[in-house]
Amino acid sequence: MKIAFIGLGNMGGGMAANLVKAGHEVRAFDLSDAALAAAREHGCATFTSAAEACEGVEAVVSMLPNGAIVKSVFTSDVIGKAPKGAVLLDCSTIDVATAREVISLAETAGYDMVDAPVSGGIAAANAGTLTFMVGGTEAAFKRAEPVLIAMGKAVIHAGQAGNGQAAKICNNMLLAVHMIGTCEAFRMAQKLGLDPQTFFDISSVSSGQNWSMTSYCPVPGVGPTTPADNDYQGGFATALMLKDLRLAMEAAQASGAATPLGRRAQELYEAFAVDNAALDFSAIIKTL
Numbered sequence: 191m192k193i194a195f196i197g198l199g200n201m202g203g204g205m206a207a208n209l210v211k212a213g214h215e216v217r218a219f220d221l222s223d224a225a226l227a228a229a230r231e232h233g234c235a236t237f238t239s240a241a242e243a244c245e246g247v248e249a250v251v252s253m254l255p256n257g258a259i260v261k262s263v264f265t266s267d268v269i270g271k272a273p274k275g276a277v278l279l280d281c282s283t284i285d286v287a288t289a290r291e292v293i294s295l296a297e298t299a300g301y302d303m304v305d306a307p308v309s310g311g312i313a314a315a316n317a318g319t320l321t322f323m324v325g326g327t328e329a330a331f332k333r334a335e336p337v338l339i340a341m342g343k344a345v346i347h348a349g350q351a352g353n354g355q356a357a358k359i360c361n362n363m364l365l366a367v368h369m370i371g372t373c374e375a376f377r378m379a380q381k382l383g384l385d386p387q388t389f390f391d392i393s394s395v396s397s398g399q400n401w402s403m404t405s406y407c408p409v410p411g412v413g414p415t416t417p418a419d420n421d422y423q424g425g426f427a428t429a430l431m432l433k434d435l436r437l438a439m440e441a442a443q444a445s446g447a448a449t450p451l452g453r454r455a456q457e458l459y460e461a462f463a464v465d466n467a468a469l470d471f472s473a474i475i476k477t478l
């Protein structure tokens with residue numbers, strides 16, 4: 191397929207490279223020259239505007255920083271510029287309302303479009319092992335699926351437009367809450383005289399077991415190798431977790447959902463991010 195790719199940063203760079211590896215012809219655009227140079231090294235053709243990259247394509251994929259940028263790129267350079275038969279996929283993490291608005295504008299102009307945010311970080315983007323949660327009509331999902339599968343290990347239809355973003359922020363709110371809970375439990379166990387490894391051995395096969403404990407343990411030297419074993423470098427940056435929590439709390443307010451623990455998690459990450467935005471989000475254990 192001929193695919194336009196807009197936004198080749200930490201995530202998009204590896205995703206576009208995987209589309210090339212799967213045999214697609216990728217037409218790339220980014221505002222950054224360095225990102226474009228890296229894309230060329232991975233076999234993408236590069237262009238000087240998103241509209242130019244969209245000429246003659248069958249699909250458009252974007253991986254951009256936020257909702258305002260997604261809306262501006264799609265309304266000025268994609269909708270009406272890409273061929274009408276192209277399927278449009280936004281993989282960025284953005285607010286549910288903007289995702290629905292942009293998809294509605296695309297549909298009114300005659301396009302099929304999905305929101306398809308990802309679970310998995312830069313390593314999964316490079317390895318082609320992302321999980322995509324997809325919102326949109328059944329027809330749009332069917333057309334987006336073969337493009338997404340070239341970049342991921344799982345592609346799941348979450349329902350109507352915007353539901354991909356809804357799934358993503360609910361998932362990451364839960365992740366923040368169980369990470370903080372796991373950190374608290376390890377610290378309290380230590381205060382009470384329990385060795386962290388012993389607590390891990392017990393809790394990982396008891397009812398406190400959860401992903402933050404057994405797959406992403408925040409305590410160095412306990413469980414599998416995680417960012418905690420690398421002084422909390424790499425992994426999922428605190429700044430990105432905070433971005434997702436802010437989106438989640440915005441959506442909670444708009445929908446009238448009660449999220450007292452999500453709200454508290456946001457407060458704790460707001461405070462932690464002031465001096466530690468680049469550290470992995472599990473480093474919040476340092477504050478306890």
Ligand code: NAD
Nearest residue numbers: 197198199200201202220221222253254255282283311312
């Ligand atoms: P990034 O800042 O590395 O990349 C974004 C890219 O978009 C940059 O190269 C930038 O130059 C480009 N860009 C900005 N405005 C543009 C425009 N108008 N036209 C064309 N290009 C433009 O960010 P990232 O880490 O790759 O994240 C991208 C998205 O993926 C975000 O929505 C983020 O929340 C989400 N995400 C990131 C991770 C992660 O671990 N980094 C994990 C899951 C989801």
